[in-house]
Amino acid sequence: MEVWQQIILTVLSSVLASSGLWAYITKRLEKKDVKTEMLVGLAHDRILFLGMHYVDRGFITQDEYENLHDYLYVPYEKLGGNGSAKRVMMEVDKLPIKKSTYEKEEIDNEYE
Helix, strand or coil: CCHHHHHHHHHHHHHHHCHHHHHHHHHHHHHHHHHHHHHHHHHHHHHHHHHHHHHHHCCEEHHHHHHHHHHHHHHHHHCCCCHHHHHHHHHHHCCCEECCHHHHHHHHHHCC
């Protein structure tokens, strides 16, 4: 093996074995974990707030359901969310789905 290859191998080995590199990588991974925890927490809060609002109201519109389920609950569940949001979603799934008033107004205005 030539001298320059030995030098490059030594430098690469030193960098990979250094504690500074591993500390940096660990810190980066921790930041991602904290961000994930924050997103899960925010999604959890929003799912419970909206879900209980819809349950108290007694119905949900199609748009509201898609927003709650597809854009909040499904990603929340993929990130490892817990069972309390699942219980709220199970209650929301039992609600009757009504057309949104926005769609009705749009149709009424179309025929005037």
